[in-house]
Amino acid sequence: MKFTGKCVILILAVSLTIASAGGTDTRALTSDPASYLVNIKDFTFSPPTLVISVGSKVTWKNQDDEPHRIAETNRAFTSPPLDTGEAFAYEFKTAGNYKYFCTLHPHMTGEIIVESK
Amino acid sequence: MPRKILYDHNHDGIDRRGFLECMAWAGTGALCTLSGGALKSYALSDVGRLTEDLAKADFSFVQLSDSHIGFSKPANPDVSATLQAAIDKVNALPTPPSFVLHTGDITQLSKPEEFDTAAQLLKGLKTDQIFFVPGEHDVLDGTGKLYRERHARNPTDQDWYGFDFKGVHFVGLVNVLNLTAGGLGNLGPEQLRWLEQDLRNVSSSTPIVVFAHIPLWSVYPAWGWGTDDSAQALSYLQRFGSVTVLNGHIHQTMLKVEGHITFHTATSTAFPQPPPGMPGASPGPLTVAAGQLRGLLGITQVNIVRGQHALAITDSTLAENGSMEGHL
Numbered sequence: 001m002k003f004t005g006k007c008v009i010l011i012l013a014v015s016l017t018i019a020s021a022g023g024t025d026t027r028a029l030t031s032d033p034a035s036y037l038v039n040i041k042d043f044t045f046s047p048p049t050l051v052i053s054v055g056s057k058v059t060w061k062n063q064d065d066e067p068h069r070i071a072e073t074n075r076a077f078t079s080p081p082l083d084t085g086e087a088f089a090y091e092f093k094t095a096g097n098y099k100y101f102c103t104l105h106p107h108m109t110g111e112i113i114v115e116s117k
Numbered sequence: 118m119p120r121k122i123l124y125d126h127n128h129d130g131i132d133r134r135g136f137l138e139c140m141a142w143a144g145t146g147a148l149c150t151l152s153g154g155a156l157k158s159y160a161l162s163d164v165g166r167l168t169e170d171l172a173k174a175d176f177s178f179v180q181l182s183d184s185h186i187g188f189s190k191p192a193n194p195d196v197s198a199t200l201q202a203a204i205d206k207v208n209a210l211p212t213p214p215s216f217v218l219h220t221g222d223i224t225q226l227s228k229p230e231e232f233d234t235a236a237q238l239l240k241g242l243k244t245d246q247i248f249f250v251p252g253e254h255d256v257l258d259g260t261g262k263l264y265r266e267r268h269a270r271n272p273t274d275q276d277w278y279g280f281d282f283k284g285v286h287f288v289g290l291v292n293v294l295n296l297t298a299g300g301l302g303n304l305g306p307e308q309l310r311w312l313e314q315d316l317r318n319v320s321s322s323t324p325i326v327v328f329a330h331i332p333l334w335s336v337y338p339a340w341g342w343g344t345d346d347s348a349q350a351l352s353y354l355q356r357f358g359s360v361t362v363l364n365g366h367i368h369q370t371m372l373k374v375e376g377h378i379t380f381h382t383a384t385s386t387a388f389p390q391p392p393p394g395m396p397g398a399s400p401g402p403l404t405v406a407a408g409q410l411r412g413l414l415g416i417t418q419v420n421i422v423r424g425q426h427a428l429a430i431t432d433s434t435l436a437e438n439g440s441m442e443g444h445l
Contacts, residue, residue, distance in 0.1 A: 042401075065190040069257065100298070101299065103259060104254070107300070107341040
């Protein structure tokens with residue numbers, strides 16, 4: 001299993017403001033303006049598309065009773081398997097469009113659009 | 118009420134159709150007999166006829182699937198107990214199966230202790246041999262190393278394999294590795310080349326049984342219930358008079374007949390999943406009312422009758438008086 005040094009596994013519940021479901025959401029989290037949350041629920045990423053600035057951190061949290069494993073399509077980042085309640089965070093240090101999917105359920109896809117500051 | 122399917126390639130008086138699909142969800146089962154490419158079906162309430170036909174079987178095998186050892190969520194907090202119930206069901210069959218096929222998702226999270234628990238339980242099966250193919254839950258690390266260490270037919274070979282048993286050719290395929298974004302199950306070019314080569318020396322009159330985890334037909338692609346390159350694999354099977362494809366993954370019985378190919382999916386021994394496309398549902402564990410669970414789990418028995426070229430698929434649930442449904 002390959003991890004980048006920027007990956008942080010969060011097992012504890014993440015007390016972050018939850019981004020709204022569906023569509024594009026660019027709201028910053030109240031506790032940290034550079035942190036965002038993508039919920040994994042009902043086999044979907046919510047929001048499916050997220051626009052953030054370089055240097056922001058995105059946390060994916062699995063709220064399904066099924067494990068999921070997140071991977072960027074070019075493997076810029078890959079999470080470990082996330083069981084229920086587990087989370088994975090990645091800090092985006094380079095601008096670009098990052099398309100990702102669940103390696104177990106590849107019909108689940110999402111995108112992080114990282115813009116230069 | 119499950120539908121009854123009658124299908125015949127050999128013009129023996131049974132309903133003939135070019136395409137036929139049957140779904141039997143939740144607490145039901147299926148029994149099929151494929152006779153020289155002819156599929157007959159009937160409800161197992163017709164026990165007398167069933168017993169008579171099964172008594173003619175040259176050999177039988179059982180399919181278990183989706184045991185998810187390690188799962189402990191509300192849909193089934195004790196998957197070891199239900200796997201044990203499935204094993205008890207197999208061991209209670211009047212004739213022990215020659216072998217058992219497990220069509221994947223043995224474990225929930227590919228953990229060593231989950232594989233070990235499953236192996237310990239499966240040791241209790243009264244059968245000569247167990248053949249496995251992995252589900253995506255068994256290869257969570259992306260390589261399938263732990264699965265391969267325990268269950269590969271030959272660790273130096275690829276994960277897929279074929280074998281012959283009493284005149285029937287079996288093929289175990291792997292469609293849960295190297296999955297790509299937006300895609301479905303995947304066999305891959307290397308495995309497809311192997312399959313084409315493997316089948317090259319098999320006569321067209323030989324019954325073929327193909328087994329893999331994710332369905333090799335498009336059950337419901339929106340939920341990932343299909344395999345991207347299955348059409349290529351199926352093209353190699355077109356010349357055979359009797360092909361049976363056994364899958365798991367969707368935790369419910371479904372049956373489809375297309376040409377000479379019969380597709381069948383098995384119930385799970387762990388938890389049910391919703392019918393494809395059920396409004397408001399997703400393809401995950403389905404929590405049902407207490408007392409209903411075992412009626413939605415089950416085993417699949419397959420009987421093969423040489424001479425009559427018959428292959429029968431029987432699903433039965435783990436409920437106390439396990440309801441069964443058949444297609445013959």
